[in-house]
Each structure stands twice: as structure tokens, then as C-alpha cells.
Amino acid sequence: MPPTKKPLVVVTRKLPDVIETRMMELFQTRLNLDDHPLSRAELGEAMATADVLVPTVTDRIDAGLIAEAGPQLKLIANFGNGVDHIDLRAARERGIIVTNTPGVLTEDTADMTMALILAVARRLSEGERLVRAGRWSGWAPTIMLGTRLTGKRLGIIGMGRIGQALARRAKGFGLSIHYHNRKRVHPDVETELEATYWDSLDQMLSRMDIVSINCPRTPATYHLLNARRLQLLKPSAIVVNTSRGEVIDEATLSRMLQRKEIAGAGLDVFEHEPTIDPKLLKLDNVVLLPHLGSATYEGRVDMGEKVLVNVKSFIDGHTPPDRVIQSDF
Numbered sequence: 001m002p003p004t005k006k007p008l009v010v011v012t013r014k015l016p017d018v019i020e021t022r023m024m025e026l027f028q029t030r031l032n033l034d035d036h037p038l039s040r041a042e043l044g045e046a047m048a049t050a051d052v053l054v055p056t057v058t059d060r061i062d063a064g065l066i067a068e069a070g071p072q073l074k075l076i077a078n079f080g081n082g083v084d085h086i087d088l089r090a091a092r093e094r095g096i097i098v099t100n101t102p103g104v105l106t107e108d109t110a111d112m113t114m115a116l117i118l119a120v121a122r123r124l125s126e127g128e129r130l131v132r133a134g135r136w137s138g139w140a141p142t143i144m145l146g147t148r149l150t151g152k153r154l155g156i157i158g159m160g161r162i163g164q165a166l167a168r169r170a171k172g173f174g175l176s177i178h179y180h181n182r183k184r185v186h187p188d189v190e191t192e193l194e195a196t197y198w199d200s201l202d203q204m205l206s207r208m209d210i211v212s213i214n215c216p217r218t219p220a221t222y223h224l225l226n227a228r229r230l231q232l233l234k235p236s237a238i239v240v241n242t243s244r245g246e247v248i249d250e251a252t253l254s255r256m257l258q259r260k261e262i263a264g265a266g267l268d269v270f271e272h273e274p275t276i277d278p279k280l281l282k283l284d285n286v287v288l289l290p291h292l293g294s295a296t297y298e299g300r301v302d303m304g305e306k307v308l309v310n311v312k313s314f315i316d317g318h319t320p321p322d323r324v325i326q327s328d329f
């Protein structure tokens with residue numbers, strides 16, 4: 001009997017070596033060795049030939065691309081938690097299963113969110129720039145004063161895994177925890193986190209010292225912080241985003257930061273990555289990171305292992321554990 005052909009798995013970006021090695025042992029795998037972001041044409045070719053596509057956040061898989069998929073493509077096993085770059089409806093209509101990598105980047109992303117809160121409140125990047133530029137003329141009682149965290153109110157938008165992990169950390173820094181979520185979390189979680197639930201996002205926004213975006217980007221959360229809502233914030237407020245840029249109206253946020261209508265922002269994600277509103281680049285009261293929320297070695301390996309399990313279980317004829325189900329979008 002001729003050996004059965006192994007399914008072709010196409011991976012769009014460079015993954016940790018240990019994951020790529022295992023991937024090649026298990027499947028017929030096409031890697032992206034030089035790690036360039038795939039063009040639309042390259043993605044189309046991948047969709048036309050792959051049995052399984054392993055994309056990342058840098059691949060926009062819209063309805064047009066899904067229409068170009070060959071009949072053999074049955075699984076899109078995303079390397080990443082957020083699946084907003086994939087048209088889930090088009091995938092479902094075409095009978096393609098989509099999986100993601102939940103749970104393994106919670107702690108890393110919560111760490112980065114806390115780091116951004118501290119960095120903005122205590123002016124870390126600004127101070128570092130001052131020292132490196134050779135402009136520090138010595139200690140003085142009133143230079144570069146920041147804002148104390150203890151006793152302030154943190155409003156978390158999206159109290160899922162990452163929101164809760166952030167709340168645990170923030171409590172340790174003496175912040176009081178407030179949140180807005182589609183659904184109120186279990187009373188035991190509220191008790192543990194001493195968290196106050198706000199049914200009205202508008203009312204919460206106007207009372208917070210720090211606001212952190214931790215909800216996924218879905219059609220319902222696009223520009224959730226629009227101009228009207230941003231104007232509800234106190235002028236002393238700090239906004240932090242480690243979710244997706246599209247949840248905030250970036251142009252309005254930049255303008256308000258420039259005019260000091262909002263005190264500061266810590267942004268790890270942007271509306272048009274990797275392009276950033278040029279106004280933001282000129283501001284001292286913002287800390288800007290290149291989408292590093294889950295960027296730890298351990299996190300990337302864990303994400304890769306999740307992808308391997310999803311692909312393997314699918315190929316073996318089982319339902320992959322991290323199937324993104326319809327109610328998720």
C-alpha cells in the first residue's frame with residue numbers, strides 16, 4: 001500500500017524552533033523561514049494549497065481570501081488568542097473550523113498591562129529618555145513627579161481571564177478594582193478581587209483614575225472608547241490598552257492626549273499596526289510598545305503547543321480543544 005500523504009500545514013510566520021521541529025515531525029509542514037509578513041497573494045496561495053493554515057495576527061484573512069481557499073482547507077489553527085483578523089462568519093459558511101490559543105498568554109499579558117500602568121503613572125519612559133539623552137542635571141524635589149497608584153481606582157473593561165489576572169496584580173499595588181463586562185462575573189470572583197461591577201460603562205469611565213482595555217475586539221467592541229466616551233474620562237485619567245487598537249478611537253485619543261484632556265496612555269496595540277498615529281510619537285505622556293503583551297519565550301512555546309494539539313486532534317478526526325465557537329463573536 002502506498003504511504004498515505006501527510007496533510008499539508010502552512011505556517012505563516014516563524015515560530016519557536018522547538019514548535020517548528022515538532023510540527024515537521026508530525027505533518028508535512030511549510031514554514032516561513034525568513035519570517036516576512038505574507039502578502040495577500042502569498043496568503044491566497046497558502047489557502048489554495050494548505051489542508052491546515054496556521055496564521056497569526058499579522059495575516060488579514062477576510063471573506064475574499066476565504067473564498068479563495070481550496071476545498072481541502074478545513075482548519076485555520078490561529079497562533080494567538082484574538083481572532084479578529086479572521087472573518088469567522090465566512091469561515092463557518094465555508095465549513096472551515098477556526099481554533100485559537102486561549103489561557104496560555106493570560107499572565108504575560110496581565111504583567112505587561114501592569115507594567116504599562118506603572119510606566120505611565122511613574123513616567124518611566126520619559127525618565128529613561130531624559131537620562132539617555134544626557135539631559136539629567138541631577139535630583140530635585142519637584143522634577144518629574146508622577147502619580148501614586150495606591151488608593152486610585154482602576155476600571156477594567158473586559159473581566160475575562162486577562163482582566164482578572166490584571167485585577168489580582170493591581171490589588172497588590174493598592175488600586176481599587178472596578179469593571180465593566182458583558183456579564184457580571186461570579187460573586188466569588190468579585191469577592192476575591194473586591195471588585196465593583198459597573199453595568200453602565202459610561203458611568204464607570206467618568207469615575208476612574210486608570211482605565212484598562214482587556215476585552216476582545218469584536219464587532220460590538222469596535223471603537224467602544226469612541227470620542228463621546230473618551231470625553232467622559234477625567235482629565236487626570238490614564239488609559240492603557242493591551243487588547244486591540246480598534247477598541248479605541250486612536251485619532252481622538254491622540255488628539256485628547258495632545259491637548260492634555262487625558263493625562264496619559266500606555267499602548268501596546270494600535271488601530272493600524274505597525275503604523276502609529278504620528279501625533280502619538282511626539283507625546284511625552286504616552287508609553288508605546290510594539291504589541292509585546294504575550295511576547296515571552298515561554299508564552300510563545302505554550303501557544304505553539306496549543307496549535308500543535310489543535311492541528312493534531314483535528315487531523316486525527318477529533319474536535320480540536322480550542323475551537324472558536326459562534327457565541328465567541
Ligand code: 8YV
Nearest residue numbers: 056057079080081082293294
Ligand atoms: C499575539 C495577541 O502575540 O494572542 C493574541 O491575541 O494579541 C498577541 O498576544 C498575537 O496575536 C499572535 O497572533
